Amino acid sequence: MAKKQNILSVFLNGLVTENPTFVLMLGLCPTVGVTTAGSSGLGMGLATTAVLVCSNLFISLLRNFIPEKVRIPSFIVIIASFVTIVDLFLQAFLPDLSSALGSFVALIVVNCIVFARAEAFAFKNSPLLSIADGLGMGLGFTGAITILAVIREVFGNGTCFGVSLMPAAYQPMAILVQPVGGFITLGLLLIVVNALRNLASKKSARKEAA
Amino acid sequence: MSEYLVVFIGYLLMNNYVMGQTLGLCPFMGVSKRYDTAKGMGMAVIFVITLASFVTWLVNEYLLLPFGLEYMQTIAFILVIAVLVQIVEMALKKMLPVLYQALGVYLPLITTNCVVLGVTLDNASAEMNLLMSTFCGFAASVGFTFALLLFACIREKLALSKMPKWMDGFPGALIAAGLMAIAFKGFSGLSF
Amino acid sequence: MSNFAVTSSPHLRKNATTQRIMMEVCLALAPAGIAGIILFGFNAALLIAICVASCVLCEFVWQKANKQQVTVSDWSAVVTGLLLAYNLPSNAPWWIAVVGSVIAIILVKQMFGGIGSNFMNPALTARAFLFISWSTIMASYPASIVPDAVTGATPLNALKNVLAGTAAMDGLKFDYVDLLIGSHGGVLGETCAIAIILGGLYLIIRGIVDWRIPLSFMATVFVCFLFKGGAEMALYQLLSGGLLLGAFFMATDYATSPITGIGRVIFGIGCGFFLFLIRVFTDSAEGCSFAILFMNVMTPMIDRFTMPRPFGEVKKHG
Numbered sequence: 001m002a003k004k005q006n007i008l009s010v011f012l013n014g015l016v017t018e019n020p021t022f023v024l025m026l027g028l029c030p031t032v033g034v035t036t037a038g039s040s041g042l043g044m045g046l047a048t049t050a051v052l053v054c055s056n057l058f059i060s061l062l063r064n065f066i067p068e069k070v071r072i073p074s075f076i077v078i079i080a081s082f083v084t085i086v087d088l089f090l091q092a093f094l095p096d097l098s099s100a101l102g103s104f105v106a107l108i109v110v111n112c113i114v115f116a117r118a119e120a121f122a123f124k125n126s127p128l129l130s131i132a133d134g135l136g137m138g139l140g141f142t143g144a145i146t147i148l149a150v151i152r153e154v155f156g157n158g159t160c161f162g163v164s165l166m167p168a169a170y171q172p173m174a175i176l177v178q179p180v181g182g183f184i185t186l187g188l189l190l191i192v193v194n195a196l197r198n199l200a201s202k203k204s205a206r207k208e209a210a
Numbered sequence: 211m212s213e214y215l216v217v218f219i220g221y222l223l224m225n226n227y228v229m230g231q232t233l234g235l236c237p238f239m240g241v242s243k244r245y246d247t248a249k250g251m252g253m254a255v256i257f258v259i260t261l262a263s264f265v266t267w268l269v270n271e272y273l274l275l276p277f278g279l280e281y282m283q284t285i286a287f288i289l290v291i292a293v294l295v296q297i298v299e300m301a302l303k304k305m306l307p308v309l310y311q312a313l314g315v316y317l318p319l320i321t322t323n324c325v326v327l328g329v330t331l332d333n334a335s336a337e338m339n340l341l342m343s344t345f346c347g348f349a350a351s352v353g354f355t356f357a358l359l360l361f362a363c364i365r366e367k368l369a370l371s372k373m374p375k376w377m378d379g380f381p382g383a384l385i386a387a388g389l390m391a392i393a394f395k396g397f398s399g400l401s402f
Numbered sequence: 403m404s405n406f407a408v409t410s411s412p413h414l415r416k417n418a419t420t421q422r423i424m425m426e427v428c429l430a431l432a433p434a435g436i437a438g439i440i441l442f443g444f445n446a447a448l449l450i451a452i453c454v455a456s457c458v459l460c461e462f463v464w465q466k467a468n469k470q471q472v473t474v475s476d477w478s479a480v481v482t483g484l485l486l487a488y489n490l491p492s493n494a495p496w497w498i499a500v501v502g503s504v505i506a507i508i509l510v511k512q513m514f515g516g517i518g519s520n521f522m523n524p525a526l527t528a529r530a531f532l533f534i535s536w537s538t539i540m541a542s543y544p545a546s547i548v549p550d551a552v553t554g555a556t557p558l559n560a561l562k563n564v565l566a567g568t569a570a571m572d573g574l575k576f577d578y579v580d581l582l583i584g585s586h587g588g589v590l591g592e593t594c595a596i597a598i599i600l601g602g603l604y605l606i607i608r609g610i611v612d613w614r615i616p617l618s619f620m621a622t623v624f625v626c627f628l629f630k631g632g633a634e635m636a637l638y639q640l641l642s643g644g645l646l647l648g649a650f651f652m653a654t655d656y657a658t659s660p661i662t663g664i665g666r667v668i669f670g671i672g673c674g675f676f677l678f679l680i681r682v683f684t685d686s687a688e689g690c691s692f693a694i695l696f697m698n699v700m701t702p703m704i705d706r707f708t709m710p711r712p713f714g715e716v717k718k719h720g
Contacts, residue, residue: 180534
């Protein structure tokens with residue numbers, strides 16, 4: 001980490017370089033569990049982003065006041081409070097999304113992305129950088145699970161964000177919107193992403209050599 | 211009695227938290243490479259979830275409900291779980307060092323295992339009595355451990371096969387888990 | 403000891419090659435296929451051809467694309483194609499057969515390392531995959547086209563009603579003869595009990611499949627239904643649906659069934675028990691595929707606990 005951390009690089013780090021879903025493989029449960037339709041994927045991603053940004057900010061602000069020894073319980077309380085706020089907000093203003101996501105909203109508390117960023121980043125960095133990190137990681141997660149959700153919705157239901165997309169003759173592969181399809185689609189998507197990353201790293205290696 | 215059997219078989223096969231509801235995937239993917247670690251984690255999970263189901267029922271019934279604080283469930287339960295895991299860890303270290311050696315390293319990881327929080331929240335919304343609630347926790351965690359052990363055996367077998375390189379690690383494990391979920395799918399709609 | 407590892411390759415005995423074994427399995431499967439074509443007509447033949455062709459093609463293309471040695475001449479893809487076709491209803495559209503073949507050969511078999519490395523039976527997994535995805539297509543069982551065929555509900559559905567208490571045993575529209583010759587609704591390769599038993603016995607006599615699995619499988623089903631619905635119910639259940647095809651040809655798959663004798667008995671009993679559980683206690687009338695698939699998943703664990711391991715051996719972990 002010799003490079004000086006600026007806001008943009010921290011943001012991009014979360015969004016691409018250390019994408020929580022495709023690179024760090026964190027937060028698998030919602031990734032497989034709620035990505036049955038584009039709207040739930042996007043909603044879940046944004047809800048997680050909101051919690052992540054708020055908890056990162058708060059933990060960063062309080063980092064000089066929280067004793068090292070009780071940091072874990074403190075993180076839990078801070079994260080759980082924001083999760084409760086987001087949960088109540090969704091129930092009040094977006095009841096459809098709230099019921100589609102079910103208990104997965106409450107389970108953001110134990111989403112390892114949120115916890116990992118609190119421990120690894122926010123507790124050690126300034127508030128502004130922590131917000132950038134929360135946004136980058138959150139949107140990286142949102143992007144990844146929305147892609148997954150759209151793939152599953154298009155092939156498993158024939159629609160994209162509820163809009164009919166496939167020709168009428170297409171018979172949706174219903175298995176894709178079930179847990180089975182979540183595992184398999186994520187596995188296949190990872191193979192593609194890994195191949196792309198290999199390609200990119202080979203290219204940059206060649207560039208450096210030249 | 212049969213009521214308990216139905217719950218047990220349900221969580222083992224039909225409503226399996228991993229295969230049917232995709233909870234607890236981090237430990238499911240993370241500690242399933244070797245059977246022995248999977249077993250350690252599984253036992254620790256059974257221990258903690260059963261205990262957590264018991265304690266969260268009491269917290270819910272005597273602290274949250276009387277004061278209309280149901281919306282605090284998430285915060286209260288995760289705190290209970292975190293504290294419980296701490297206490298269990300310390301108690302085991304002092305009183306049962308043998309068991310602590312077997313389960314010790316897995317205990318801290320359990321706080322962020324979403325099956326624990328998921329089961330306790332589900333139990334609370336199902337409004338059951340203390341005994342049933344605790345038993346549900348036990349059955350759900352046995353179901354989790356069952357799936358975890360099956361998966362560990364499969365992964366040990368796959369480690370010896372000639373899978374393409376790009377299937378190594380998560381991609382292969384996820385697809386294997388997907389195929390495994392197909393086998394569990396046959397039990398959907400099981401009712402006695 | 404390394405030769406006894408829980409690993410790859412079909413566990414060959416004697417000097418038989420994979421190719422010869424697979425050819426004999428095809429031969430044993432032939433009567434059921436011919437019966438299926440007679441019972442369900444031209445579309446059955448077409449589906450068998452499409453399944454076999456696309457399975458072989460998938461294997462060929464995959465191995466070429468990955469620069470592997472092409473092993474389509476071992477006939478294992480043909481066996482998978484035949485078994486997949488036998489598990490389709492005769493009026494299934496062509497694309498169902500193609501999608502099923504891709505799932506079976508690529509997703510289930512080749513991606514996990516090819517022949518012997520898959521942990522679930524390719525044809526059965528593909529069938530279950532299709533069943534979950536397109537249940538209306540996969541669960542429409544056309545009646546047989548031969549004269550005097552049993553029409554209406556399949557025998558299993560009729561028996562399900564008896565088990566549920568909504569119909570009486572003597573109201574059943576079929577008898578043992580119908581079940582043996584297969585003139586009733588069902589997927590195209592499972593209805594003719596005689597042809598399947600003939601092929602299955604051939605495989606057992608030739609020593610290609612172990613008798614323990616089919617015997618323990620069928621015995622368990624028989625005993626369970628004996629207690630549930632009496633002797634006649636037990637016999638009918640034994641002869642209906644995919645049980646015979648599954649017990650002789652799919653539960654006995656080398657790669658996905660246990661290695662030891664005792665392991666195989668446990669495997670067979672498990673198949674029988676879960677088949678009983680699904681046929682009786684879920685909404686579905688048939689549970690053979692899922693019962694075998696579930697025991698496929700259990701197989702590595704059964705092997706783990708039934709394999710003799712030399713004392714002090716250090717296990718290799720990948």
